[in-house]
Amino acid sequence: MSILLELAQGLQNSGLGTALAESRYAFPLVEGTHLIGLSIAVGLLFLIDLRLIGVFLKQVPANTLLRQLLPIVLAGFAIIFVTGILLFVSEAETIIASSALPFKILFLVLGGLNALYFEFRLSREPEFQNSSAAILPDRVRYAGYASIVLWVLVIISGRLLAYI
Amino acid sequence: MSSTVEVLTALQNSFLGQAIGQSNHLVGATSQVFHILGFVSLLAAVIFINLRLLGLALPNMPLKEVSRQAVKFIWIGFFFASTSGFLMFLSAPTLYYANPAFLAKITLYTLAIVFQVLLYQRVVKLANPGKFLVWTNVLLSFFLWFGVSLTGRAIGYV
Numbered sequence: 001m002s003i004l005l006e007l008a009q010g011l012q013n014s015g016l017g018t019a020l021a022e023s024r025y026a027f028p029l030v031e032g033t034h035l036i037g038l039s040i041a042v043g044l045l046f047l048i049d050l051r052l053i054g055v056f057l058k059q060v061p062a063n064t065l066l067r068q069l070l071p072i073v074l075a076g077f078a079i080i081f082v083t084g085i086l087l088f089v090s091e092a093e094t095i096i097a098s099s100a101l102p103f104k105i106l107f108l109v110l111g112g113l114n115a116l117y118f119e120f121r122l123s124r125e126p127e128f129q130n131s132s133a134a135i136l137p138d139r140v141r142y143a144g145y146a147s148i149v150l151w152v153l154v155i156i157s158g159r160l161l162a163y164i
Numbered sequence: 165m166s167s168t169v170e171v172l173t174a175l176q177n178s179f180l181g182q183a184i185g186q187s188n189h190l191v192g193a194t195s196q197v198f199h200i201l202g203f204v205s206l207l208a209a210v211i212f213i214n215l216r217l218l219g220l221a222l223p224n225m226p227l228k229e230v231s232r233q234a235v236k237f238i239w240i241g242f243f244f245a246s247t248s249g250f251l252m253f254l255s256a257p258t259l260y261y262a263n264p265a266f267l268a269k270i271t272l273y274t275l276a277i278v279f280q281v282l283l284y285q286r287v288v289k290l291a292n293p294g295k296f297l298v299w300t301n302v303l304l305s306f307f308l309w310f311g312v313s314l315t316g317r318a319i320g321y322v
Contacts, residue, residue: 039211160193
């Protein structure tokens with residue numbers, strides 16, 4: 001833990017960390033961009049999940065919606081990732097000490113694994129790829145529910161980083 | 165000016181204002197979570213409808229039908245973001261009122277609502293809006309709603 005703390009202090013005291021933390025505009029701008037990236041990536045992902053569980057755009061084949069939105073979702077995740085690293089660097093010491101951090105990492109990893117499992121297994125099945133059914137197989141719907149719950153938990157634990 | 169401050173002070177001293185101002189900071193964190201989830205829903209629906217307007221998503225599905233199903237997420241998100249935002253505002257109205265980022269946010273927010281009701285909602289119900297209307301709708305909605313998020317995020321820093 002002390003190595004982590006030293007690493008965090010080093011990061012925060014680095015040129016980039018100090019510049020960000022001390023700039024009046026850069027820090028809120030990076031935070032705001034993190035939130036906009038979140039709305040693009042996680043927001044569109046929620047819409048895909050709502051299609052998977054069968055409550056949104058039921059007449060559209062789920063695979064069509066998924067393939068059209070996926071590049072934009074990934075672009076949004078790239079924005080969140082870059083701004084997230086910048087935010088971490090400028091506040092590394094506080095974030096490392098927050099008891100919300102392990103939860104955020106846990107939910108991020110679970111959300112990521114669920115997405116990978118869906119992308120490389122479930123969405124490759126012919127039952128999904130060629131299906132125009134409004135209601136999809138149970139395992140696909142469960143992946144949709146899991147995605148919604150996990151990303152909401154990522155958002156909650158992420159917001160709590162500043163509080164606990 | 166002074167009457168505005170009087171109203172704000174009264175709000176702050178009201179039962180609800182006092183209750184929120186003195187509550188545990190996790191109450192504030194909870195409001196913020198609802199605020200974030202609300203605007204994620206709002207922005208996601210705006211982004212999605214804009215993608216359809218530009219022909220980048222579901223180009224074969226009638227715009228009106230895409231909008232009919234997606235617009236409700238704009239208003240559900242708007243409701244959660246606005247309610248939680250108002251509660252946060254009640255905790256310290258005089259402080260917020262003096263904050264330039266807050267004033268910018270409320271100005272953009274008001275403009276966004278007017279634009280949403282007067283133009284956006286109408287354009288997305290058209291069968292086949294022209295290029296000019298599409299681009300006006302897409303650019304203005306991104307500028308206004310992203311502007312609300314960015315200026316909102318700056319409230320704690322200026």
